[in-house]
Amino acid sequence: MTENCITVKxxxxxxxxxxxxxxxxxxxxxxxxxxxFGPNGSGKTxxxxxxxxxxxxxxxTIIYGxxxxxxxxxxxxxxxxxxxxxxxxxxxxxxxxxxxxxxxxPTPGKNRILVEQxxxxxxxxxxxxxxxxxxxxxQKQRILIARALATQPDVLLxxxxxxxxxxxxQKKIIELISELHxxxxxxxxxxxxxxxxxxxxxNKIIHIHHYKVVLGSLEEIVALSRIDEIPNEGTDTxxxxx
Amino acid sequence: xxxxxxxxxxxxxxxxxxxxGLLVGLVCPQVGIFFVxxxxxxxxxxxxxxxxxxxxxxxxLHTLGWHFFAHMESEKVMALSGSIVFTxxxxxxxxxxxxxxxxxxxxxxxxxxxxxGAASILxxxxxxxxxxxxxxxLRGEIISxxxxxxxxxxxxxxxxxxxxxxxxxxxxxxxxxxxxxITLGKKAILWDILLYLIIGVVISFGVMNVGPLVIFGFxxxxxxxxxxxxxxxxxxxxxxxxxxxxxxxxxxxxxYRFDLPTGPTDVALLCIIFALLFIGKIxxxxxx
Numbered sequence: 001m002t003e004n005c006i007t008v009k010x011x012x013x014x015x016x017x018x019x020x021x022x023x024x025x026x027x028x029x030x031x032x033x034x035x036x037f038g039p040n041g042s043g044k045t046x047x048x049x050x051x052x053x054x055x056x057x058x059x060x061t062i063i064y065g066x067x068x069x070x071x072x073x074x075x076x077x078x079x080x081x082x083x084x085x086x087x088x089x090x091x092x093x094x095x096x097x098x099x100x101x102x103x104x105x106p107t108p109g110k111n112r113i114l115v116e117q118x119x120x121x122x123x124x125x126x127x128x129x130x131x132x133x134x135x136x137x138x139q140k141q142r143i144l145i146a147r148a149l150a151t152q153p154d155v156l157l158x159x160x161x162x163x164x165x166x167x168x169x170q171k172k173i174i175e176l177i178s179e180l181h182x183x184x185x186x187x188x189x190x191x192x193x194x195x196x197x198x199x200x201x202x203n204k205i206i207h208i209h210h211y212k213v214v215l216g217s218l219e220e221i222v223a224l225s226r227i228d229e230i231p232n233e234g235t236d237t238x239x240x241x242x
Numbered sequence: 243x244x245x246x247x248x249x250x251x252x253x254x255x256x257x258x259x260x261x262x263g264l265l266v267g268l269v270c271p272q273v274g275i276f277f278v279x280x281x282x283x284x285x286x287x288x289x290x291x292x293x294x295x296x297x298x299x300x301x302x303l304h305t306l307g308w309h310f311f312a313h314m315e316s317e318k319v320m321a322l323s324g325s326i327v328f329t330x331x332x333x334x335x336x337x338x339x340x341x342x343x344x345x346x347x348x349x350x351x352x353x354x355x356x357x358x359g360a361a362s363i364l365x366x367x368x369x370x371x372x373x374x375x376x377x378x379x380l381r382g383e384i385i386s387x388x389x390x391x392x393x394x395x396x397x398x399x400x401x402x403x404x405x406x407x408x409x410x411x412x413x414x415x416x417x418x419x420x421x422x423x424i425t426l427g428k429k430a431i432l433w434d435i436l437l438y439l440i441i442g443v444v445i446s447f448g449v450m451n452v453g454p455l456v457i458f459g460f461x462x463x464x465x466x467x468x469x470x471x472x473x474x475x476x477x478x479x480x481x482x483x484x485x486x487x488x489x490x491x492x493x494x495x496x497x498y499r500f501d502l503p504t505g506p507t508d509v510a511l512l513c514i515i516f517a518l519l520f521i522g523k524i525x526x527x528x529x530x
Contacts, residue, residue: 054424074425085279085418088474098415099426104408131473151426 004063005030005070005155005187006051011060013043013050019058020046024213026206028155030065033181033188035198037221038208044191045077047208048157051189065154070187073153075144077160083133089143090128093118096150111150118146122176138169145176156180158190162197174199195222245499258387259504260494262395266452266460267490267508269399271468271482272406273444274461276437278469280417284348285336286461288355289445290454292332293325295358297450298365300324305369318391318450325446332358333442337434391451398447402440413437414475452505459509460486467516470523489515 004027011024020043028034036044049055051062052072064070073096096118097111119125122142127135132143141161148156158177162170178199180186192198198205198218207214207221214221248254277286300320332354339350387395406413415423416433423430448457468481493508 049421052421052425054421072425074422076419076421081419082279082281084281084469086469086472086475086478087418091475095411095415095419095422098411099428101411103412129473147422 003030005065007063009061012058013046014058021211026215028187028189030187031185032203034204034206035202036191036206037198038193040193042208044208045159048159048191070154071151073148073151073156075148075158075161078140078144087132089124089130089132090115092132092143093146093150096147115150118149121149122146137165141173155187160191246495249495249498258392262387262392262451263490263494264487265395265399266448267486268483269403270460271464271486272403273441275465275479275482276417277461278465283462284351287458288351289329289333290449290457291355291358293329293446293449294454295361296324296328297321298362302365302369322450325450329446330442333438337438387451395451402444455509456505459512463512463516467519470519485515
């Protein structure tokens with residue numbers, strides 16, 4: 001049986017004393033692709049940041065794998081990154097290696113090779129000298145995915161990776177995520193607020209709706225969204241995928 | 243040309259002022275890039291004013307017979323202490339208010355600037371003995387720097403420069419994407435505090451030695467100019483300091499050649515460089 005990579009138990013999340021979501025329970029298995037789906041402001045990003053230990057949980061526990069804290073590759077919402085910074089695409093990806101480089105030392109050659117490889121993997125090698133701020137939405141997203149890959153992650157977390165980009169670019173990003181999932185066997189956790197952004201081949205959907213967390217298959221979540229009926233229990237499980 | 247050779251001579255009478263200017267031109271833009279990139283330019287205006295108020299306050303205390311350092315007669319040490327204390331209190335108060343998001347950033351900085359400006363003038367007005375010194379600092383008069391102050395400036399600015407270069411990745415990452423920094427295991431709050439400390443020390447020490455106008459000019463204008471003409475963060479940082487050092491040297495030469503006050507000449511030259519680069523960029527775009 002595949003081991004759990006992330007197990008969330010009775011988790012309550014929020015900022016300071018303000019609770020955003022409570023009674024969250026789910027687990028992600030190694031190599032799974034899971035989607036956190038819910039409307040804007042429902043607490044998806046807060047849940048992500050809690051998993052990443054950026055903000056502490058208000059209550060409950062998160063268990064990471066069996067023994068060690070996994071390496072996370074985080075792809076934030078690109079709108080949150082200020083375009084005043086004159087980074088080239090290559091420099092943005094290079095940031096992914098900052099966790100391994102010692103102070104006062106130049107960038108090691110192996111990191112430069114890794115960055116080139118990550119840029120190649122996302123199909124952006126030819127744009128490496130281009131300013132990040134001058135790229136299109138889809139291209140920026142690819143660069144941010146490459147940056148996350150440069151951390152050599154066990155788990156890839158993508159926050160709204162296909163929001164605000166054109167349909168063609170959306171398709172390309174979904175293809176890229178699919179490829180990373182299948183070829184690299186990466187565990188992927190992705191946020192979206194639009195149901196048609198959820199790939200059909202997703203393993204698990206964590207649906208946040210009316211301040212409750214529901215797990216289920218794509219069909220069940222779509223059905224739930226349509227009839228807008230969520231049981232009164234805090235967390236419920238639907239389907240057999242979990 | 244004769245004056246240029248004179249300036250370059252190791253026995254040049256005003257060499258300390260030249261070296262201090264070059265140090266400011268090299269180091270201040272490296273701190274200033276964080277003002278520009280973090281969109282804290284207004285803070286770059288307000289903090290030198292706060293530092294100035296600290297100096298004026300220290301002079302006032304000294305004249306009134308209050309001493310921070312009982313056995314030290316030096317007014318300069320008192321002034322530096324006042325500058326550092328006022329600047330650090332201001333920067334950390336503003337940073338804490340920013341973090342808890344109380345009110346608007348611009349309002350807070352505007353209030354700080356107005357308060358510090360008024361306080362500086364009042365402290366000077368109450369202290370007629372300190373008036374000449376503080377007014378000369380306000381004008382940015384960097385001519386009279388003794389060896390001891392130059393050496394201490396070299397030590398402090400040199401250490402800060404090396405520190406900023408050595409930990410460049412951490413400062414940039416924490417400024418650009420704090421979430422990513424935490425994910426990579428960086429202690430984001432620690433790096434933020436260190437950056438604020440560096441800003442506080444650079445401004446306090448700089449204002450003390452070369453005046454608020456010069457510090458403000460060298461903190462902000464070189465990075466603003468460099469950002470227009472560079473691609474990539476590394477080139478941006480290098481060109482910022484190149485502009486700072488070049489403006490400092492040419493400004494010193496012009497002020498010596500035409501008998502002008504050095505600080506304002508340096509800042510005016512920085513503005514001219516900024517304007518020329520801006521025009522050059524427009525022409526370059528039109529040609530493309």
